Amino acid sequence: MKEFILIKNGEIALKGLNRGVFEDALVKNIKRRLSPILKANVTKSQSTIMIEPLEENPDMDSAVEAVKRIFGIAGFSRAAACEKDMDVMREVAVSYLADTFREVKTFKVEARRSDKNFPLTSPELARELGGEILSNFPHLRVDVHNPDLVVNVEVREKYTFIHGNQIKGAGGMPVGTSGRATIMISGGIDSPVAAWTMAKRGLVLDAVHFASPPYTSQRAEQKVHELLGKVSKYSGAINLMVVPFTEIQEHIKDDCPEDLFTIIMRRMMMRIAVELAKRQGSGAIITGESLAQVASQTLLALGCTDAVATIPVFRPLIGMDKLEIIDISRKIDTFDISIQPYEDCCTVFTPKHPRLRPTVDEVIDAEKALDVDGLVEEAVNNVKIMVIDNSLDV
Ligand code: ATP
Ligand code: MG
Numbered sequence: 001m002k003e004f005i006l007i008k009n010g011e012i013a014l015k016g017l018n019r020g021v022f023e024d025a026l027v028k029n030i031k032r033r034l035s036p037i038l039k040a041n042v043t044k045s046q047s048t049i050m051i052e053p054l055e056e057n058p059d060m061d062s063a064v065e066a067v068k069r070i071f072g073i074a075g076f077s078r079a080a081a082c083e084k085d086m087d088v089m090r091e092v093a094v095s096y097l098a099d100t101f102r103e104v105k106t107f108k109v110e111a112r113r114s115d116k117n118f119p120l121t122s123p124e125l126a127r128e129l130g131g132e133i134l135s136n137f138p139h140l141r142v143d144v145h146n147p148d149l150v151v152n153v154e155v156r157e158k159y160t161f162i163h164g165n166q167i168k169g170a171g172g173m174p175v176g177t178s179g180r181a182t183i184m185i186s187g188g189i190d191s192p193v194a195a196w197t198m199a200k201r202g203l204v205l206d207a208v209h210f211a212s213p214p215y216t217s218q219r220a221e222q223k224v225h226e227l228l229g230k231v232s233k234y235s236g237a238i239n240l241m242v243v244p245f246t247e248i249q250e251h252i253k254d255d256c257p258e259d260l261f262t263i264i265m266r267r268m269m270m271r272i273a274v275e276l277a278k279r280q281g282s283g284a285i286i287t288g289e290s291l292a293q294v295a296s297q298t299l300l301a302l303g304c305t306d307a308v309a310t311i312p313v314f315r316p317l318i319g320m321d322k323l324e325i326i327d328i329s330r331k332i333d334t335f336d337i338s339i340q341p342y343e344d345c346c347t348v349f350t351p352k353h354p355r356l357r358p359t360v361d362e363v364i365d366a367e368k369a370l371d372v373d374g375l376v377e378e379a380v381n382n383v384k385i386m387v388i389d390n391s392l393d394v
Contacts, residue, residue: 001092003060005051005067006161007076007169023049025174026072029236033066036392045156046114052081062394064167069234069391071200072177073169077152081159084118089153089160090132097151097164101137104148109133113155129153173202175236180204181284181314182277184269185240186344187223190288190317192231192334193325197316198286199235206280207238207388208273210245212345220342229390230334237389241276243379245269245345252349255369259355262296263363264370265346266305271372272379274309279380284312290325291318295354296346307360 009026023044030051031042038058040051051063060078067076080096082088093109094101101107111125120128133151134140154161181203183195199205209224221242228238252264273285289297296305306313317325329335 001096002081002159003053003058004079004081004159004161005060005063005076006079006163007049007051007067007073008047008166009049009073022072022174022177025177026070029070029072029174029176030067032236033070033391034063036394037062037066059394066394067169068167069170070174071170071172071202071234072174074171075166075169077163077166079152079154079161079163081161084115084155084160086120086128089162090129092160093129093151093153093162094132094136096162097149100149100164101133101140105139106141106143106147107133107149107151108142108144108147109151109153111153111155115155115157118155125153125155170200170234172200175199175202175234176204178202179284180206180280180282181286182206182208182273182280182282183238183286184273184288185209185224185228186288186346187220187227187338187340187342188288188344189322189329189335189338190290190293190325192227192288192338193328193332194286194288194314194316195228195231195238196234196328196332196334198314199231203235203284203286205231205235205238205286206277206282207240208243208276209240210243210269210272210345212246212249212348213244215246215348216343216345220344223337223340223342225388226337227334228388230332230337232388232390233393234332234391236391237387239280239385240388241280241383241385243272243276243383245379248375248379249345249349251370251375256366258351259353260358260363260366261349261351262346262354263301263304263358264367266296266301267308267363267367268372268375270305270313271308271376274311275376275380276383277311284314285309286314286316288317289315290320290322293322295356298356300357300359304358304360304363 027042039054043050080092082092109126109130111122152163185191185207232238248268256264
């Protein structure tokens with residue numbers, strides 16, 4: 001028996017005139033992600049995207065795992081594709097979902113036919129197959145209101161599809177349909193979650209990481225590679241730019257008031273990230289900041305950082321609690337990497353008493369001791385760029 005994957009594409013269905021563009025992007029992303037797993041036809045047909053394997057023993061389990069990580073898919077089903085013949089359909093309805101039938105108590109059959117030449121109407125078909133299922137699994141009851149299992153039967157042009165409850169997809173919008181943005185990535189818990197959250201809205205990601213050797217180690221940078229590797233399983237390839245930051249931090253430490261060190265450092269990071277983003281054609285900065293989490297994330301401190309940003313700054317975690325963020329980091333498998341204890345550049349030279357209520361004016365005044373433009377230019381010219389992409393790993 002042949003198996004398909006049938007995809008119902010959630011939010012895209014609401015996109016009106018642009019729908020075609022979004023669906024084409026999604027089909028392209030699906031083809032790419034499945035390419036190392038199986039040969040398949042991926043086609044659109046009436047608000048459903050159908051994946052038809054073209055090989056004898058396709059690895060459907062790996063295909064399902066890959067589909068679960070593609071943004072733009074609200075839910076999908078693994079479906080038996082059989083001949084449009086009642087005897088065959090009876091047999092497949094019973095055998096294909098046999099394991100599931102054993103696990104549940106109630107079910108209903110929902111039948112649809114887009115092939116109006118099929119001799120039975122949808123209600124007749126549902127009754128016929130429901131009866132067949134009941135006689136094979138006598139422990140089952142039909143419950144039309146709140147069944148444990150919905151057996152879907154779709155009589156389409158070429159095949160009848162039979163499938164059980166939907167598998168939840170990753171949701172969101174297809175990557176590539178919202179443009180490009182640059183995540184400021186540390187080795188912590190928050191920034192990979194922020195990256196994933198915005199990729200989910202259809203953004204292609206670039207990443208900037210500030211490294212402060214010898215205060216931060218090669219191992220700390222490796223951790224960032226691993227975190228982005230996990231994110232790229234959802235977002236696709238990420239260009240990572242590693243910025244040497246030690247010298248800038250030393251200048252700030254030597255020449256600026258200690259209690260403004262953190263805020264000035266964050267403004268330098270933001271300036272450099274914006275400059276790199278512009279060079280890459282990226283339209284926004286993403287950070288993992290969450291209001292009031294630490295001294296640099298008070299309202300006034302965030303205002304001081306934003307004051308140097310000349311493109312939008314997205315902070316998708318701004319209203320989230322740490323526990324909510326951790327939930328997502330576990331789901332996307334970054335948590336265990338994030339909690340490995342390697343120093344971040346932000347923990348180098350941290351003042352004992354950072355200012356919680358810095359004003360933009362006093363920060364600008366303190367920055368006069370620095371050659372801001374020169375330092376930004378030097379940092380930008382010394383970045384190391386690499387591509388991180390685990391999205392085709394099986
Ligand atoms: P995270 O868990 O993401 O490290 P955090 O709570 O430790 O966040 P901070 O260290 O204050 O918070 O950093 C806030 C944000 O600044 C991070 O989420 C990230 O977007 C950015 N950031 C911090 N350190 C770096 C770095 N070394 N390189 C690039 N961006 C950084
Ligand atoms: Mg951090």
